[in-house]
Amino acid sequence: VTAVTGARPARPVAAGATLRLLGPGPVPHPDPLCCTGPAAAQLARLSTRTLFGYPTDPDPRSWRPVTPVADLAEVVPSMYNAGSGASHRSYVITLRRGVYWDTPTPREVTVHDVVRGLKRLGNPVVRHPLLPLLTSTIRGLAEFCAGYAAATAADPSAERLAGYQREHEVAGLLVLDDDTVVLELTRPAVDVIELLALPCTAPAPQEYDEFVPGSPGLRTAVRSTGPYRPVIGPEGGHRWEPNPAWQPDTDPLRTRQLAGVRLDLLADLPSQDTGPDDVDLGGTAALGVAARLRSGEADLAWNVPGGDPAAADSKPWPVTGLDPYLAVQHPDQAVRRALAALVDRDRIAALAARLEPGLPARPATTLLPDAQAEPVPGPAVADPTVLAGIRLTVAHSGTELAAWVARSCAENWRTAGAQVVVTGPGRPGPVADVVVDARWPEAGPQLPRVLLQPLAQPPGRRPDPELDRLVTAALAAAADERVAVAAWHSVAERLLRTAAVVPLLHRTPTRQPVGSARVLDAVPVPTAGGTVDLTGVRLAEDR
Amino acid sequence: MHTSELGSASWDQLRELFALRKDGLHLNTGTIGVMPHEVLDTQDRVTREWTGGLMDVYPPGMYPQHRADIGRAFGVDQDEMVICHNATEGVARIIHGLDLHEGDEVIATSHECYSVLSNFNLLRNRHGITLTVLTPPTGHDVRAEEIVTMFEQAITARTKVLAFAAVTLFTGTRMPIRALSELAQRHGLITVVDGALLPGMLNSDLRALGVDFMACSGSKYQCGPLGTGLLYLRNKVYAEHNPLPLPTFWPVISTWYPMMGRPPERSRTEVASDNIGDYVQSAGSASIARGAALAKACELWDSIGRDRIERRALELGDHARTRLAEHFGTAALYSPGADESLRSPLVAFHPFRDPQDAWNVRKVAAFVARLEAEHRIWVRWTEFDVPGSPHQHYAARVAPHIYNDPEEIDHAVAAMARLAEEMS
Numbered sequence: 001v002t003a004v005t006g007a008r009p010a011r012p013v014a015a016g017a018t019l020r021l022l023g024p025g026p027v028p029h030p031d032p033l034c035c036t037g038p039a040a041a042q043l044a045r046l047s048t049r050t051l052f053g054y055p056t057d058p059d060p061r062s063w064r065p066v067t068p069v070a071d072l073a074e075v076v077p078s079m080y081n082a083g084s085g086a087s088h089r090s091y092v093i094t095l096r097r098g099v100y101w102d103t104p105t106p107r108e109v110t111v112h113d114v115v116r117g118l119k120r121l122g123n124p125v126v127r128h129p130l131l132p133l134l135t136s137t138i139r140g141l142a143e144f145c146a147g148y149a150a151a152t153a154a155d156p157s158a159e160r161l162a163g164y165q166r167e168h169e170v171a172g173l174l175v176l177d178d179d180t181v182v183l184e185l186t187r188p189a190v191d192v193i194e195l196l197a198l199p200c201t202a203p204a205p206q207e208y209d210e211f212v213p214g215s216p217g218l219r220t221a222v223r224s225t226g227p228y229r230p231v232i233g234p235e236g237g238h239r240w241e242p243n244p245a246w247q248p249d250t251d252p253l254r255t256r257q258l259a260g261v262r263l264d265l266l267a268d269l270p271s272q273d274t275g276p277d278d279v280d281l282g283g284t285a286a287l288g289v290a291a292r293l294r295s296g297e298a299d300l301a302w303n304v305p306g307g308d309p310a311a312a313d314s315k316p317w318p319v320t321g322l323d324p325y326l327a328v329q330h331p332d333q334a335v336r337r338a339l340a341a342l343v344d345r346d347r348i349a350a351l352a353a354r355l356e357p358g359l360p361a362r363p364a365t366t367l368l369p370d371a372q373a374e375p376v377p378g379p380a381v382a383d384p385t386v387l388a389g390i391r392l393t394v395a396h397s398g399t400e401l402a403a404w405v406a407r408s409c410a411e412n413w414r415t416a417g418a419q420v421v422v423t424g425p426g427r428p429g430p431v432a433d434v435v436v437d438a439r440w441p442e443a444g445p446q447l448p449r450v451l452l453q454p455l456a457q458p459p460g461r462r463p464d465p466e467l468d469r470l471v472t473a474a475l476a477a478a479a480d481e482r483v484a485v486a487a488w489h490s491v492a493e494r495l496l497r498t499a500a501v502v503p504l505l506h507r508t509p510t511r512q513p514v515g516s517a518r519v520l521d522a523v524p525v526p527t528a529g530g531t532v533d534l535t536g537v538r539l540a541e542d543r
Numbered sequence: 544m545h546t547s548e549l550g551s552a553s554w555d556q557l558r559e560l561f562a563l564r565k566d567g568l569h570l571n572t573g574t575i576g577v578m579p580h581e582v583l584d585t586q587d588r589v590t591r592e593w594t595g596g597l598m599d600v601y602p603p604g605m606y607p608q609h610r611a612d613i614g615r616a617f618g619v620d621q622d623e624m625v626i627c628h629n630a631t632e633g634v635a636r637i638i639h640g641l642d643l644h645e646g647d648e649v650i651a652t653s654h655e656c657y658s659v660l661s662n663f664n665l666l667r668n669r670h671g672i673t674l675t676v677l678t679p680p681t682g683h684d685v686r687a688e689e690i691v692t693m694f695e696q697a698i699t700a701r702t703k704v705l706a707f708a709a710v711t712l713f714t715g716t717r718m719p720i721r722a723l724s725e726l727a728q729r730h731g732l733i734t735v736v737d738g739a740l741l742p743g744m745l746n747s748d749l750r751a752l753g754v755d756f757m758a759c760s761g762s763k764y765q766c767g768p769l770g771t772g773l774l775y776l777r778n779k780v781y782a783e784h785n786p787l788p789l790p791t792f793w794p795v796i797s798t799w800y801p802m803m804g805r806p807p808e809r810s811r812t813e814v815a816s817d818n819i820g821d822y823v824q825s826a827g828s829a830s831i832a833r834g835a836a837l838a839k840a841c842e843l844w845d846s847i848g849r850d851r852i853e854r855r856a857l858e859l860g861d862h863a864r865t866r867l868a869e870h871f872g873t874a875a876l877y878s879p880g881a882d883e884s885l886r887s888p889l890v891a892f893h894p895f896r897d898p899q900d901a902w903n904v905r906k907v908a909a910f911v912a913r914l915e916a917e918h919r920i921w922v923r924w925t926e927f928d929v930p931g932s933p934h935q936h937y938a939a940r941v942a943p944h945i946y947n948d949p950e951e952i953d954h955a956v957a958a959m960a961r962l963a964e965e966m967s
Contacts, residue, residue, distance in 0.1 A: 079657050082904070086653045086660055086676070087928045090935035092904050139933060172933070176905045184933055481668055 038529025066444030139172025306359025341382035388417030573942035604829030618748030633758025645671030715889025860888030
């Protein structure tokens with residue numbers, strides 16, 4: 001197992017080689033609306049192009065990989081190319097020509113596909129967690145999404161969903177012709193280009209109208225615009241093959257160096273019946289993957305956060321994840337504060353160090369990693385006796401670390417008398433009181449709203465008018481960077497003061513990704529949590 | 544033609560002064576003017592004179608005589624006039640020379656050149672000022688009082704600066720400069736004016752306008768070389784024009800700003816206490832040839848008569864406005880017309896039948912491109928906000944100058960009408 005980098009000595013490249021990924025499941029649905037988190041974003045880059053995207057750079061500390069450039073779009077609209085005006089409320093986006101869907105007869109991507117992709121965000125079946133970023137930005141999208149959900153939630157069949165999309169328009173999306181769309185904003189936003197680089201904003205072909213978003217049927221009918229396209233294997237394996245409709249000269253961000261990509265899922269995860277301090281190090285996903293890489297069974301780790309623990313630290317990357325954190329939905333603020341006060345961050349940091357040893361962690365008492373101390377409720381403002389006898393459900397995002405953190409927190413809360421049930425991801429039942437999740441920002445560190453707004457306004461959140469007021473004020477201040485940053489800090493303070501969000505760890509990648517000796521040119525994408533850009537990977541010939 | 548004959552020469556005769564292309568119709572002086580042959584010759588001659596020599600290049604780079612001559616044409620003195628590289632540079636040097644601090648407010652409009660807004664945003668990031676951006680009214684019926692009221696209603700206790708264009712580049716609105724200057728004076732405010740389109744178009748006495756600062760282009764209506772501009776800094780207090788004390792000003796980019804100590808206190812009278820123009824003018828080696836060429840253009844304007852030129856340019860603008868209104872309707876005009884004081888030679892209009900095409904950049908851009916490709920007519924399209932509209936509007940803009948004539952405008956408008964009809 002070695003740290004892989006783009007700076008290796010030249011070695012013969014294997015022609016026709018397939019990259020073998022290995023990691024813990026589940027594999028995300030390839031529908032862009034289901035793309036959340038770094039592991040999904042890494043796979044999405046194979047087949048899903050967005051209007052704008054991020055180039056890679058061998059040095060992830062460079063400014064380049066956090067500065068979006070045109071991908072499906074011809075150029076980044078700006079005042080200098082007449083793509084936007086002084087008000088920053090109107091963006092003219094013209095598509096690059098020669099980008100095709102891998103339909104039976106390749107069909108060119110049009111702005112109608114772009115609009116369809118944005119309209120699909122409003123469906124009531126799959127509500128993307130980043131939706132508030134977009135509904136608060138694109139003029140009319142909030143109203144469109146609200147109307148969409150109200151009209152179709154009772155019977156969200158594919159036909160009804162597609163019908164609603166056909167019959168209703170988003171006021172701020174003006175289609176000028178097949179190649180050009182004008183995007184109008186509710187208010188100026190300095191991060192609109194970054195928002196249109198989110199995988200969930202990817203165009204959608206007309207074929208998607210036949211399916212409910214995120215449905216099993218769509219999994220086998222998904223269309224690609226990238227260098228590879230997904231193939232669902234008969235045994236449930238996950239493969240990507242070259243997309244014959246992809247033209248390299250129309251893609252400034254990706255290359256195709258492989259005959260294919262295969263993802264194998266790691267079986268035999270450690271039992272979750274053991275206590276969090278008894279984790280069998282030999283059975284963790286990270287070390288399980290490492291062992292298989294060492295034996296040559298796989299080439300690159302997938303869905304295993306962090307780099308090679310044996311590699312020397314380098315300077316921090318320009319991205320820090322809030323991983324993990326607690327989203328606390330319990331209606332009683334006193335309970336929320338008590339829960340927050342009883343978490344043991346040092347213990348969780350030690351847990352993370354064992355489970356994901358390649359990703360340095362530090363206890364977090366703020367939401368923004370560079371913030372000054374924020375009012376995290378501590379013993380002085382929390383009364384743990386309120387937990388006595390209350391019943392709590394705790395869910396987690398499904399990662400190994402999240403599962404263990406849920407158990408660790410549950411133990412602490414039980415000591416205060418709470419009756420805690422830890423459920424896994426996707427279990428049926430009422431909304432959990434606490435969810436253990438992770439938030440890796442999809443944009444550079446200078447845009448606090450990309451990290452904070454999804455934390456402040458997650459789907460199904462309990463009402464908090466004061467928080468909404470603070471978010472609105474922060475959005476309205478976008479033109480004045482200093483005021484906006486201060487306003488977002490106020491949002492963070494509100495989340496912490498009310499203990500709606502409890503930060504646990506900040507994690508900043510500092511090491512090279514992990515791969516077998518075959519892997520060349522594994523360059524990380526900071527805006528995808530530091531995961532490797534699979535479209536740039538080459539494989540060396542076996543020695 | 545001898546210089547002494549220019550003042551009485553016909554417009555047909557004067558047209559021969561200019562290096563006009565024979566294969567097209569230039570109606571885009573708002574972007575770039577056409578240089579007179581004599582200006583081109585001056586630039587070429589002076590370039591050659593200073594090439595390969597061992598002469599001291601620094602004293603002529605202060606342009607003492609050119610500044611005095613040009614200043615006289617604009618009613619100001621040499622110490623108040625600077626030859627710079629363009630209006631954008633002038634704007635930047637003004638804005639960054641202002642003594643603004645955290646909490647101070649600047650009021651500008653969304654119809655300013657981007658260089659004005661970007662530099663004030665830089666101050667916002669650097670010093671924590673507040674920038675309030677207003678969207679001025681558009682259309683044929685706009686009146687000066689509306690614009691003055693718009694600014695007046697936005698002034699707060701923290702306002703320190705009013706920034707506006709002399710003539711806006713997007714809609715060609717000749718802003719009520721003197722009225723806005725008086726408004727600023729009533730509230731003790733500094734006035735920063737983007738005068739990119741003013742010199743060569745309007746016969747202006749800058750001192751009488753009462754503004755504190757104005758940055759101008761030398762290559763648009765003044766028809767000097769690209770890369771030339773003028774910068775006016777009020778350096779004396781004439782009570783009848785602007786009784787306010789001179790604003791504190793820091794001449795950023797200066798060779799001759801004192802290296803020790805500080806300049807004298809700014810004058811409180813009609814007598815300058817210092818040559819602030821020299822501080823700003825001294826910025827390393829200068830383009831002596833371009834400065835000389837700009838001075839030649841100004842000299843020609845003085846000989847023709849600036850008042851005469853202003854009348855002619857405005858007449859041509861009025862002619863264009865009338866013809867455009869006949870073909871497209873008054874409602875299609877974004878530029879003011881009813882209030883004569885707001886008119887300039889620049890006229891922006893919506894060419895298509897469907898009002899919604901006003902926010903179709905592709906269509907408006909195609910209209911301008913086809914005028915050039917199929918009719919050899921050069922105009923430009925502009926983009927701007929309209930109060931109350933969520934859309935960015937796009938317009939075609941004609942900008943005639945004294946080398947155009949009414950027949951050309953008739954021809955151009957007829958061609959535009961036919962093309963617009965076809966594209967509608």
